[in-house]
Amino acid sequence: MILGLAVIVVLPFVVGISWVLLVTELAILVLYAMAYNLTMGVTGMLSFGHGGLFGAGAYILVIAMIKGDIAMPYALLAAPILTALITFVIGWLCVRLTGIYFAILTLAFGQLIWATIWKMRTITGGDDGLTGLQIPSVMASPTNQYFCILAIVMLAVLSIKIIVDSPFGFTLKTIRENQTRAQCIGINVKRYQLLAFTASGLFTGLAGALFAILMRGAFVEFATVARAFEPLFAGILGGMHVFWGPAFGAGMLLSLDTFIGAYTEYWPLVAGGTLILLVLFLPEGIIGRIASIRKARAQRLNQSSA
Amino acid sequence: MGLDAILFQVLTGVGKGMNLFLLASGLSLIYGVLNVVNFAHATFYLIAAYICYTITGLFPNGYWLALILAPIGAALLGGICERLFSRLYDKEHYTQIMLAWGLILVFGDLMKLTWGSEGKMVPTPDVLAGGVPLLGGNFPITYIFVIGVAAAIGIALYVVLYRTKVGIDVRAAAADAEMTSALGVPVDKLYIIVFMVACWLAGVGGVIATLLSPIYLGGDLEIILAAFIIVIIGGMGSILGSLVGSLIYGVVFALGILVLPRFALVFLYILMVLVLIFRPYGLLGRPR
Amino acid sequence: MDLDILKVKSLSKAFGKLQAVDRVSFTVQPGVVKSVIGPNGAGKTTLFNLITGYLRADTGEITFKGMNITNLPPHELNRKGLARSFQIVNIFPRFTVFENVQAAVISRMGKSSSIVTSAKNVGREEAFQILDRVGLSEQAGYIAGTLSHGDQRIMEIAIALGGRPELLLLDEPTAGMAPEETYATVALIKRLVSEFGLSILVVEHDMDVVFSISETIVVLHQGGMLAQGKPEEVRQNEMVQRVYLGEEITREKGQ
């Protein structure tokens, strides 16, 4: 852990700017994947609406700063909170449904956000997006930006970790494992699903806002369905039932994009192929597989000693 | 705006809607019978459209040949994909959706490799060029053709499902696959057939869509969302629901463009949200 | 003063034309086992689902510790001290055995929304106590889904105990069990009553089990009550025997 921290601190001084930017982006994607996983991996609700929420976070920050002249710290606070509010309203309507219907309703809301951003040109700039975000000078250099964003992401991931490990997080996992059973040990399932969805929206909004800072603006692409699939993909790659699974998946996803993308423009082919193979042959994800092998071995040892 | 102009627009919407019906009915059929959410369904539509482009480029008057061959190509490809999906029939829906997403990415890239990333236009066959004077405007023959083909296929689909042994078996399997197999019906073979027929329908949809708009990469994602809106509004698993949903989609979109040009799509999303909240199984669907 | 822990009064439920439960009334006294028996389709499971809030009653009233609990949702019933097990194994299969019980304990402690502490040690002692009580403490670290069928069913009872219930509803607790497991379960049920003073309502097919654990028995037939009484009385009841052999009988209406 200390070694990891040391690497993080030293990194910007030994590698080039493009690498610093890449790692910053990675940090944001990790946060996004883990935020999403609160819904999908932890509580077991399939959402396709997170693209819209990610976009919402980004646009709220940019609109607040450009149109509202609000200082960045406040805008950075407002973005996740307002996104969480939006998520709460959407979630309140969505948690009545289950399974694929829940997923499709979130998809509809995600698309509604996307369409609103796309069509409300006067506020959002439509196709052109909103550019020209002025970043305070402390954060302007890639290295400073790197440290600021990484600090925020680490804080957020730590909060997610605390949530997942808490009795609240445990309750969410019970709901994922068996809703009927959760209900009859006294858990109000819908209420907890709504809370989990809202918390997930909060962190997704934060990730979107950070991404807007990195990109110096907000664009319609931030809110597409493809964007909604990204964290799900990351979760499947890494394994969504283990805490660091989605983070690992996000890393793999970005490396696929960056490195294979550098050799060939056909990286979606590779990514899609990987996804197909994973879903068919390794549905637990890579980290998830390792974890379950370990668990099984531990139980075997336990049984043989007992 | 005159009443004629509005009616004219409604007719255009019906044309678009009927084209989408071919796609939506297949999506609905796959869900109803196999309980699979085939997010990649529109990809078969796009592939057929590209095959049609190639065939029309090779042969003069190749459009009619394409109308026969391209959907068959989509169906064969669908048959292969069904074998992949079959491994996930008893798994959670999200795994099927991720498999579909993988297929979308892979096929998307393969299409880019084969046909490049510029948009493509398929020349309209001479017979279908021009229009007929109607309601004070000139209604394109292509739209009439699309409505005609889709209606004919819709009727054929109905006849097969309700009048033939295979169709009745399909409906039985949709309700209770295990009991159907215990009556001597090889349900897994039935599944392959249904998947292939659905992809064939999507293929026909793709080929006739080339008459209405250009072909471009990523078009499948737009179309699949439209198809989802349709089956949600109409009811997943109901063929009649897809028809009603398609017509609602086409007409609301066409009229929406007249009223608030930029928000036509938003209307449809709102409609879908309302349906999901108040009648999650759709206007003509039933809860399962 | 109400001495009965559970009081079911004239409860009815119909599905379309089928009268699944027809004016059923009975009571459960504290600290006893009461069984509900009857041939297939007699309405036992429907009755259970009505009491535990999974179905809404058409008419009738259910009172638990003097409170009217008719049509309350399952999670509220659980909080009031009424827990159930399921006919088909219904557990958290990917959790460990310990976590399965811990989940119930955390919920009962009202700590489900807490985010300040780690879940690891919350309710730990109590969960282990319960596992000890049902004889599963050695398997505490196992993944629940890998246990034998009998152990899974016993673990279900352990989950129910996590809610510190006063009344336990067991839906066919010995279904699908090997004889050794059945024997252990019967012993466990007896112990829960004698040592911990629980009241238990059981639906069970295995008549040996029913007669060895029950204080009183209710016999259902085609949704209605056919007989009620001590095991001996039910055994001697001519009507009950005839029903089980498939003879036609007409149930007296509105008894």
Added chain:
Amino acid sequence: MKWCKESTLEKRLRGRKDNNGSKDDMGLEATLEVWEINTFYALSHVLFKVSLRVQKGELVCLLGRNGAGKTTTLRSIIGLTPPRSGNIRFNGRELVGKRPYQIVRMGMGYVPGDRRIFPDLTVRENLEVGRRLRGTAAEWTLERVYELFPSLKKLDKQLGNHLSGGEQQMLAIARSLIGSPELLLLDEPSEGLAPLLVKVLEDQVLKLREEGISILLAEQNVKSALRVSDRGYIIDKGRIFFQGTAKDLRENEEARRHLIV
């Protein structure tokens, strides 16, 4: 009458090994032979070395209480819940490993306890699902089926979910019959039927046997089953405890013990 005391639980524990299925040495031509099958649902062991035989043209009943293993036995035979070990032979051909539709096509019919009528299909369409051309003389046509169940003919265009319980039961039998089976597996056909309808059903079952169809009838309704059967088995807790002629079953005390409260 002797009743189970608690000690019978222990007795059952001891008695387990004595009961190794039952072999039939009548030497007659067997349509169906089930030999020591063990069936599981996931981890739970449901059938323990169950063996039984159905002779050509015979009507055999399988009696037992709720949850005794009757349904699982039938599901094992038809291939819906294949046994993990043991053999099932139908006209000399091994069934274990075959898919349900293959087994049905070999000439077996299955009528499930909950009828499982396709709700959105009409009566005629429900029959259509079961129809297969076998090209044998014994083939059942729609007309012949309607002859046996005249009331279904009037309901021809009714949807499955609009039928009464008795009508559904008739349709469920008719639906299997139209596949021209040599052996019919009937799972608790009398369940939920009014007494008068049970009698009607018995007549129909007897008529089927007169047509030369062998029948394995799982029943909880002992009186009704013994009125029509030639022979029977008693199953309890997933094991066959007793077998004999209908007369034996009616009179034997030990047999009754497994059937009554």
